[in-house]
Amino acid sequence: MNHLMIMPIVIPLLTGAFLLVMYRYNIGRQRSLSIGSTLLLVIFAVWAILQAGVTDYTLYRLGNWQPPFGIVLVLDRLSAIMLLLTALLSLFCVLYASRGSDREGSHFHALLQFQLMGINGAFLTGDLFNLFVFFEVLLIASYALLLHGGGRARSRAGLHYVVINLAGSALFLLALGILYGLTGTLNMADLARVIATAPEADLPLLKAASLLLMVVFGIKAALLPLLFWLPRAYSAASAPVAALFAIMTKVGFYSMVRVFLVVFGLDEGSPANDTVLAWLWPMALVTLSLGGIGVLGASSLRTLTAYMVIVSVGILLATMSRNDEQLLAASLFYLLHSTCMTAVFFLLADLIGRYRENGYDRFSVISPLSHRWILGTVFLVAAVSMASLPPFSGFVSKAWILQSSSRLSDYLWLWAPILMSGLLIIAALSRAGSGWFWRPEQRADEAAPALDGARTATVCVMIAISFSLAIFAQPVMDYLEAAARLIYEPSGYVEAVLGDYVGQSREVTE
Amino acid sequence: MDIGLLVFLPVLGAIASLLSRLKRPGPDHVQRHALVALIAPAICLLLLLSYLPRIQSGEALVYSLSWVPEIGLGLAFRLDGLSWLFATLITGIGCLIIVYARYYFAGKDTAGRFFILIQLFMTAMLGIVLSENLLFMLVFWELTSLVSFLLIGFTWSSRNARRGARMSLVITGGGGLALLGGILLLGQIVGSYQITDVLAATDTIVSDDRYPLTLSLILLGAFTKSAQAPFHLWLPHAMAAPTPVSAYLHSATMVKAGLFLMARLHPAMGDTELWFSLITITGMVTLMVGAFVAMFMHDIKGLLAYSTISHLGLITLLIGMGSEMAMAAALFHLTVHALFKAPLFMMAGIVDQATGSRDMRNINGLWRTMPALMLITAVPAAAMAGLPLMSGYLSKKMLFSESLLVTAPHWATTLIPVWVTVAGLFSVAYSVRIFHNVFFNGQPVDLPHWPPRRKPAGMLIPLFILASASLLVGLAPQATYDTVIHLAVMATSMTHLPLYDFSELSDAQGPAMMSMIAMLGGVVFYLARGPLFAIHRQLPDVDAKNIFEQIMQQSIRFAQSLVYRLENGSLQRYLAFILVAAIAPALWMLTGYTGWQGPSALTEVNPMVVFGAVILCLSAIGVALFHHQRLPALLLLSVTGLFVTLAFAQFSAPDLALTQLSVEVMAVVIMMLALSFLPQTSPRESGAGRIARDLVLAGLAGTGIALFAYAVLTRPAETISGYFLANSVPGGGGTNVVNVILVDFRGFDTLGEITVLGIAAVAVFAFTRDLHLKERVASAGTAKGFAEPHPVILQMVSRMALPIALLVSAFIFLRGHNMPGGGFIAGLVTAVALTLQYMAGGLVWAQERMLTHFRPLIGAGLLIATATGLGSWVVGYPFLTSAFSHMDWPLIGEFELATALLFDLGVYTTVVGATLLILANLGKLMTVAGPGQEVG
Amino acid sequence: MNGSEMPLLLQLVITFFLVAGAIVALIGSIGLARLKDFYMRLHGPTKASTLGVGCILLASLLYFSYLKGGLSVQEALVTLFLFVTAPVSAHMMAKAALHRKLKCSPRTRKGPPDH
Amino acid sequence: MELVIAITLGVLTSTGVYLILRARTFSVVLGLTLLSHGVNLFLFSMGRLTTASPAVIGLVENYTDPLPQALVLTAIVISFSMTAFVVVLALKAAVELRSDHVDGEDPNEDRQ
Amino acid sequence: MIATVIPFVIGVFCLAVLLNLYRLAIGPDIVDRILALDTLMINSIALIVLADIQMSLGILFEAALLIALMGFVGTVAMTKYLLRGDVIE
Amino acid sequence: MNRREFWLPRPLFSLFLAVLWLLMVNSFSVAHMLLGLALGVFIPFVTRAFWPEQAKVRYLLPLLRYFVVLMVDIVRSNLVVARRILWYPNQLTPGFVTFPLELDDDFAITILASTISLTPGTVTAHYDSYAGTLLIHALHVTDEDELVRQIKEQYERPLKEIFQ
C-alpha cells in the first residue's frame, strides 16, 4: 500500500496543527511553513496524477480494514485532477496572501491548511460518511477564512453562509441516514452495489435520498435556488480566500459526479440516478442563465466574479446532468479553466483595487489608477480568457462542451444560455475594463504605491496556466477522457474497492 | 509551413515594435517605429507575390499541424485564389497604412501603440483568410474583434471612443459567439472543420436538419462583422478611432471578413433558397440604409462610414445572388472598394489634421490650398460614384447586369434592379457631395485651423499609390480580373469557370441605362440637397450609440433588479428556498408512493418511551412557542437535550448519552454567554403570512422525516455491523464496539471530527480577537450585594470539585475502550470542570492558573492523533492501523496497551483545548481588558 | 439475569430504598409545584429530591453489588456529588432570586434585607 | 413504537425548521440545535432501536447496531462545534451589524 | 419483587418529572424555571439509574454522574447569568 | 514553599483521590493502586494553582462524626419538610433569618452553609463576607433566635472545633 496517498490529507493537517502548537511563530515562519506544505501538496498531486494514469484505482485502506468496513481512500484520475487543481490553486493563494492579506486576522495559514485537508479529503474518500466529515472540515475552515480580516460585510455574509451550510449539513445527515437505513452500508462502492440491487419498493426512497443529496451538494456547488448566499460571501471574502473558494463549488460538483454517477449509477439498465439528473438539468440551466444576468448586473468586480462562479457551476452541472461520458470529460476541462480563471479574477479585483485611488473594485466609482499599463494589460488578457475567447483554455473548453453536447437531442437548451452568457460576460468585462483603465486620469505618481511584483506575478502565472492549458489541451483532454471513462464504468470502481468481498458478514435482523 | 509564417510574421513584427517602443522616445521615434513596423508586412507582401504563380496554376496550398485533435482544432492554413486576394489586400493596404500613419502620428507618443496593434490586427486578418480549419479561423476572428476594440478605443480619454469600442466589441463579439455555434454545428454535420472537407460536403450540409440553424448562426457572425443591417450600427461609431484605423479596419479589411466568410462557404452552403433570401434581403436593406444615411452625413468620416456600409450591403447582395457571375462581381467590387475607400479615408484624415474639422458644412474650397490632394482624391471619388472609365463603374455595371439576371424568386425579379438603381443614385449623390463639398462649394467657415496647417507630402504617397491602383483597375479591368480575381471566384465556386468578359459587359444595354439613371439622378439629387437637408433635419435625430447605451443600461438595470430581487440579502428567504428545494423534489418523487409501511412487524409500545417522547415533543414545541423569551426557551432546549440523552440511554447507546449530555451543557453555557450580549427577547416581527408559510414548510419537513423514519424502521435491517461486533475484540482490542469504531474502524472520521472542533475554536479565537463590545465592558466590575462576582461558597465547592472531576475524566478516558466513555467525553468533563473554575473565580483568576495556552493544546492533540496514525507506517501498515497487546506484569496484573488509547489521548487534548478556547474567548468579551487581548 | 435469585432480605431492602426514594423525590417535586413563593419552593428539591435520588442510587448500589459479585460503590460517588452540589445550587438560585427581588408570599414573617 | 418514534422525529424537525426560519439569530441557533437533535436521532434510529442491548461485547447477548451510534457521535461533536461557532458568530454579527436580526440592521448596506 | 416495583417507581418519577415540567412551564420567574430544570435533572438521574436496574446492565453509572455534574454546572451558569448578566467575567 | 509542598501539596487529599479511584474502577489490583496513587499525586499537582488555601483540618475523626450526624439530620429534615409540604402547605410561615458567623475559614463556612441548606427547612441564601453573616431562608419559622441558636449549637460549634 502506498503511503503517499494519505499525504494530501496528512500534510496540511500536520502543518495546521504544528502552526497551532507554535502559535507564537512570527508571520514569516508561518508563511514559510505554509508555502512549504503547499508546495509538497503540489508534488504529491503530481505523483497522484502519474499514479492514477498508470493504475485506474489506487486504494488506501485506513486502519488496514477491509472495505466496506473501514474507511478507504480511492485515487482515480478524477480525484487526482482535483488534487492537483487544489494544490496549484492553493499555492497561488498562499503566495498571494503572503504579501500581506494573511496579517489581517489570526491564524490564516493554519486555517488554510485545514481547509486544504478538508478539500483533499473530500476528493479522496471512498466513504460517504467520511465525505460528510471532510465536508464539515472544509466548511468550518471556510467559515473561518471567510471571516478572516473582519468587517461588517464579512460578518453578515459569513452568518448567512454558515447557517445555510448548517442546514445543508443537517440534510446531508438525513440523506445518509436514509441510505444507511435502507442499505446498511456507507462505503460508496458497497452502496452502489446494494442500490443497484435494491428491492423495487425501496427504490423511490433511495431516489428521494438522492434528491436530498442533490440539495446538499447543490448548496456547496451553488445550484439555483440554493446559491443566493454565494455572491455576497465570495465578494466579502478577502481576495486569496475568495480565490481559494473557487475550488469549493467544484467540491460540490465533484461530489455530485461521484455520488450520482457512481453510487447511484451502477445499474446499467435503469440506474437510480435518472430522477436526480432529470431535476438537475433544468435547475442547472436556470442557474447558468441567472449567473449570466448577474454578471451583467454586478456592481463590483468581485461580485461579477462571484456570478462567473455561478455561470461555471451552471455549465458544469448542466453538462453533468446529461449523463454523457464525453460531455463529462469536456465539463471537467471547463472545470479546470473556470476554477483557474475565477480565482484569477478574485485576485485581480484585489490587485487592481489596491492601486485605485478609491472605490476599490466598484464599477460605479471612477477613480485614478496607477500602473495603468501593466494592470490594464493583465486585466485585458485575463478578461479574454475569462470570456472564453481564443486562444485560452476557455475557448477550447467551451468548444469541446458545445461540440460534445451537439450530439444530444436537446443541445440547444444548453447552447443558448452558454452562448448568451458568453456575450453578457464580454459586455460586462468590456464595460469594467474601459471604465477602469480608459476613463479616469492617470493617478498622480507621488500618491501611487509601487506595484507589488509578487502579487502581479502570481496572477500572471495563473493566467499563463490557463493559456498553456489551451496550448497543451490534447494531453489534458486525453487524461480527462480516461477519467470520465472510469466514472462511467462504476462496476470497475466497485470491483476495485470491494475486491473479493461479496456480502460476507452481513446479517439481516427482522 | 511558410503560410503559417505569413500569418505569424506580423506578430513578430508587433513584438519588434514593442521592443522598439521600450526605447526612450527620441525626436525621430515615430519614423523608427514605422520602419520597424513596415518590415513584417512588407515581407508578407513579398511572400504573397511570390506565391502568385502557384496560385495561378489553380493550386490550393494547404498546410496542417495538429493542435487539439480532440475537438478538431488544428493549426491549418490554406492559400488559394480567394485567400490570396484577401491576404494581398490586407498586407498591401496594411503597408500603405503604416506609411500613412508614420506621418499621421508624427510627434505623438501613441504611435508605438498603434504600430503594435495594427500588426496584431494584420495577423488576425491574415489568420482569418488563411485558415484551413474553421475553428482555427475563429481564433483569429475573435482576435479581430478584440484588437478592433482596442483600436476604436485608441483615444480612450474620449467618451465616444470608449462607447464606440464597447459597442463594436459587444456586437461583433456576440456575432463571434453565434459563429462559434454555427461552425461547431457545421463541423458536426461534416465531421471535420477542414475547409477542404467542408467544401466537399455540400450535399450533406444542405440536406441536414440543422442546416437552417447552422446557416443562420454563421451568417449572424458574418453580418455583425460586416456591418450588415441592423448590426451596422457599430461601424459609424468605430470612426472614433484614428483615421488610419478607420481606413484600414473599417473600410478595407476587417469589415470584409464577413464577406470573406460568406464567399468561402458559398460552395458548401450556398445555392439554397434560404441562403438567397437571408443574404440578399440583408444586403438590400444594408445597401439602401447605408446609402441613404450617407447622403445626409456632414462628417466626412461619417459619410464614408455609411457609404462603406452601403457598399458592404451591395457586395453581400451579390454574394446572396450566388451565381458565378454575381460572385465575380462581388469579389471585383470588393477589391475595387478597398482601393477607393482607403484613399478617401486617408484624405479625410489629412483634411481633419490640416483644418481641425471634419464637418463638410465648414470645410469648403480646399482646392486652393490643397490642390494635390484634390487631384489625387478625384480618382477614388469618381470610382465611388461609378463614373465611366473608373473601376467603380465596372463593378456597378456588373451588379446591375446581375440584378437583371435574377429570375427566382418571384419577388426579386423586378425589385432588385429597381432597388440597386436607386441605391446607385444615392451613391453618386454622396460621392459628388464629398468631393464637391470639401474641395469646392465656396469659402471655408469657422475652421479651427485656417489656413490649413501644412501637412507632410509623405502622407500623399500612399494615397497616390492607391488612387493609381484604382485608376489602373478601371483602365485595365480585364487584366486585373484575369490575374487575381478570377482565381478567387473559382475558389468560391469550386468549379473551373470561363473568364469574365468585360467587353460583353460594355455592350449590354440594360446596365448602361441603369448606370445612366443613377448618375443623372444622383447629380440632380445633389443639386437639390438644400431642401432635402432641410427635410432631413426635421427627422428625429437618432444616435445609434445612445440607443445602444440605453439598451445596455436597461439590460444592466434589469439584471440588477432581477438579481437584487432574488438575492436580496434575506437569510430567511434563502433558507426557505433551500427547504422548498429539499421538500419539493422529494414530494414530487414520492407522490403516490405506497411503500411507506415496510414488511417488518411493529414493535409493542413501551409506556416509558412514550412518556419520554411526549415530553421531548412538548419541550421542542415549547422552545418554538417561547422562542421570543430567550432564557426560558433556552431552559426548554435543555429539557429537550436531556430527553434526547435519555432516549440514547434507553436505546442502548450509553456513549451517545454521555456525549450528548456533556455537549448539551457546554452548548447551553456558550449560548448563555452569548445571550448576555444579545437582547433578552425576540420581537414579534413575522406577519401572519410569513408564519403560515413557515409552518407549512416546517410541517412538510417534519412529515417527510417522520415518513422516512417510519418507512425505514418498518423494514428489516441489513447491515455491515456484524463485522464490527465480530472484530472489535480480536481486531480492535476493545469490548466497547462504538469506541472501537470511533478510534479504530473509523478512526479517520474521528480525526476529521476533532479537526472540526479545533478549527471551530481557533476560528472563534480569530474573530473575537478584535471584537469590541464597548457598551458592555463598562458594566463589569466588583459589585457588592447579592450579585457579587465570585460567590465564596461557589468558589470553594468548585475548587474541590476540580480534582475530583479530573479523576472522573481519567476514569472515563481509560475505560472508554471497553466500556462507555472515551477521550471525547473525558475531555468534555475536564473542560466542564475547568469552566466551573471560570464561572466561580472569573476569567482572569482562572486564566492565570491554567498550565498551558489552549491553541497549542489543540495543535498538540491533533498532532498526537495524527502521529499515532503515522506510527503504523513504521511497521508498514496503513495510516491509523491499531496495535494492542495485553501485558501481564508480575505483581501489577494485566495491563492493556493499545495505540487506540494514544489516539484517544489526542482526542482528549483537542477537546479540552478547543472547548476552553471557545469559552475563554467568549468570556473575554465581558472583561474590561477584553478586546484586543489574546486569551488562550 | 434478574433479581429473582437474590436473597429476600436484600430484595426487601432494595425495594424499600426504591419506594422510599420515589416517594421522597415525588414529595420534593410536589413541593416545587405547590408551594407559594420561590424561596419556599426551593426547599423541596434541595432536600427531598436529593435524598430521593440518593435512595435510588443506594438501591442501585446494592443491586449491582450483588449482581456483579463485589462492592459496587460507584453510585455512592454520584450521591456524594449530589449532596455536595445541591446546597450550592440552592444557594446560587436563592442569591439570584434575592438579586431579582422576587416577592415573598404574604405569610412571610420577615422579608429579605435590602441591598 | 415505530410510529411514536417517527412522530417524535417529525416534531423535532418541524420545530427546528420553524425556528431557523425566524428572523433573529438566537432563534436560528435554537432551531439549529433542535434540528440537529432531530437529525441525530433520525440517524441513530436508522440502525433500528433496541433496548437493553448496548454494543459492549460480553455484557449482553444481543447487540444493537453500533455503527450509527459511532456516526451520530461524530455528528454530535461536529454539530457542537458548529453551534459554538455560529453562536459566537451571531454575537459578532449582532454587534457589528447593530442588530441581532439575521440580516443585520440593513441587509443592503454593502451594496451600491 | 424488584422487577415488579421498578415500573411503579419509574412511574412515580415520571410523575415527578411532570410536576417539574409544570413548574418549568408556568414559572412565574425565570429562577423558578431554573429550579424546575435543576430538579428535573436530578430526577432524571433516578430515571437513568432505574432504567439501568431494569435492564440489569450496570453501565449507565457514568451517565448518572455526568447528569449530576452537568446539571450542577448548568444551574450555576444560569444563576450566574441572572446575577451578573454574564457567566464568566 | 518546600519541595514537598510543591510536588505534593495535599497528601491527605492525594490519598483520598487514590481511594476514590479504586472505588470507581471497582478493582483493587496492584495496577490500579499504583495508577490511583499516580493520579492522586498528579491531579493535585496540576491543579494546585486553583486551590491555593491550605485546609486547616485539625481533627479528622470529629469531621467524620459531623458527617454522620448530618446524614441523620438530612433524613429527618426530609421527613419534616415532606410532612409540611404534603399536609399543611398553606399554614407555613416562612421567613428570612440573618445568622451571625463565628467561623472565619471559608471552607468551614461553606460546610456550614451547605449543612444549613441540607437540614430541616432552611436554605442558605446569601453569605455576606463583609458583615460575616449568612442569610437563611426558613420554610417555617416561629422563633428566629431559636433557629440561630440551634444552628450554632448543632453545627457551627463542631465545625469550629474541627477547623480551628
Ligand code: NA
Ligand atoms: Na463643405
Ligand code: NA
Ligand atoms: Na486496527
